[in-house]
Amino acid sequence: xxxxxxPSHTPVLLPEAIEALxxxxxxxxxxxxxxxxxxxxxxxxxxxxxxxxLGIDADPKALEAARKRLQNYKxxxxxxxxxxxxLQAICLKYDFFPxxxxxxxxxxxxxxxxxxxxxxxFQQDAPLDMRFSPDQKVSAADIVNTASEAKLAxxxxxxxxxxxxxxxxxxxxxxxxxxxxxxxxxLIEKTIxxxxxxxxxxxxxxxxxxxxxxxxxxxxxxxxxxxxxxGYEGRLVVISYHSLEDRIVKQFMRTESRDCICPPxxxxxxxxxxxxxxxxxxxxxxxxxxxxxxxxxxxxARLRAAERITEQEDxxxxxxxxxxxxxxxxxxxxxxxxxxxxxxVFFAA
Ligand SMILES: C[S@@+](CC[C@H](N)C(=O)[O-])C[C@H]1O[C@@H](n2cnc3c(N)ncnc32)[C@H](O)[C@@H]1O
Numbered sequence: 001x002x003x004x005x006x007p008s009h010t011p012v013l014l015p016e017a018i019e020a021l022x023x024x025x026x027x028x029x030x031x032x033x034x035x036x037x038x039x040x041x042x043x044x045x046x047x048x049x050x051x052x053x054l055g056i057d058a059d060p061k062a063l064e065a066a067r068k069r070l071q072n073y074k075x076x077x078x079x080x081x082x083x084x085x086x087l088q089a090i091c092l093k094y095d096f097f098p099x100x101x102x103x104x105x106x107x108x109x110x111x112x113x114x115x116x117x118x119x120x121x122f123q124q125d126a127p128l129d130m131r132f133s134p135d136q137k138v139s140a141a142d143i144v145n146t147a148s149e150a151k152l153a154x155x156x157x158x159x160x161x162x163x164x165x166x167x168x169x170x171x172x173x174x175x176x177x178x179x180x181x182x183x184x185x186x187l188i189e190k191t192i193x194x195x196x197x198x199x200x201x202x203x204x205x206x207x208x209x210x211x212x213x214x215x216x217x218x219x220x221x222x223x224x225x226x227x228x229x230x231g232y233e234g235r236l237v238v239i240s241y242h243s244l245e246d247r248i249v250k251q252f253m254r255t256e257s258r259d260c261i262c263p264p265x266x267x268x269x270x271x272x273x274x275x276x277x278x279x280x281x282x283x284x285x286x287x288x289x290x291x292x293x294x295x296x297x298x299x300x301a302r303l304r305a306a307e308r309i310t311e312q313e314d315x316x317x318x319x320x321x322x323x324x325x326x327x328x329x330x331x332x333x334x335x336x337x338x339x340x341x342x343x344x345v346f347f348a349a
Contacts, residue, residue: 011038020305026050027100037066098231122185160207
């Protein structure tokens with residue numbers, strides 16, 4: 001692993017994630033949330049020789065940091081600036097499927113949190129931005145200064161699970177325009193007061209970040225896409241940091257690991273659903289006390305993993321030998337992915 005340009009983001013649940021992904025030499029993996037590339041570097045190490053990694057991050061700055069960190073793996077890592085909501089399109093574009101494992105390490109990295117200009121933290125004064133990518137149109141300032149009071153209250157209540165959401169929304173609307181993180185944080189502090197050790201603006205900041213980046217919608221969509229990209233026995237591993245995302249992951253994996261999802265007490269199955277996943281860990285995996293002590297940011301982490309139990313769609317086309325050889329030559333495929341590619345190409349054709 002290259003440690004020269006040591007990133008300031010410490011990967012969370014690292015050995016647990018690598019084990020859950022069942023990383024093997026020669027395997028192909030996708031890190032949907034590349035960040036400082038801590039998990040990615042470990043995946044590349046463990047999948048060597050012959051391993052390949054597609055790393056995705058919405059934040060071009062994260063990608064820059066990851067590129068430095070992974071310079072020793074230039075030939076085996078493909079890094080893409082994009083949103084994991086477009087996971088399938090990205091994999092199709094780069095011809096990167098099926099894969100042995102897909103990792104999501106959700107939320108934001110310490111690199112982003114500590115970067116004063118990004119507006120993720122109220123510890124530093126900065127414009128209310130909070131976008132993972134500069135390509136996104138809506139910033140936190142747009143929501144804070146243009147949303148209706150009812151919409152603001154709903155965002156703060158739903159995504160921040162904040163019980164004082166209506167009061168906070170009313171005061172925001174009364175004081176706008178609000179331009180900076182400190183302005184917003186001190187308004188919230190004045191509105192609901194300070195109790196306990198957690199800053200009163202914490203939940204509202206989380207809510208705005210989730211809304212700005214459409215985090216829950218993107219997660220739901222990406223999980224569905226991820227299952228389709230896994231090969232047989234491929235692993236899906238998700239690390240989440242708050243109950244809203246963990247609930248989505250838990251429900252998704254539970255549903256996809258059941259053959260029937262009819263409402264309880266339905267006399268005979270009418271849903272026709274079949275399981276595509278098997279749960280790896282029935283109980284959620286959380287960090288050990290030693291990890292929380294050395295990296296307090298890990299304290300809320302929850303890891304869930306599942307394995308694909310269905311084959312990819314089979315092709316029913318029959319091709320002759322010359323056509324088959326031409327495909328192999330022109331596409332430069334190597335053995336493990338060959339059969340699947342042939343299936344995919346002809347299935348899609
Ligand atoms: C917790 S960090 C990942 C840290 C990484 N595992 C490491 O070891 O350094 C999460 C990263 O995911 C990125 N991210 C969050 N949502 C995303 C999305 N929808 N699409 C792509 N990247 C996203 C963030 O920009 C951030 O860099």
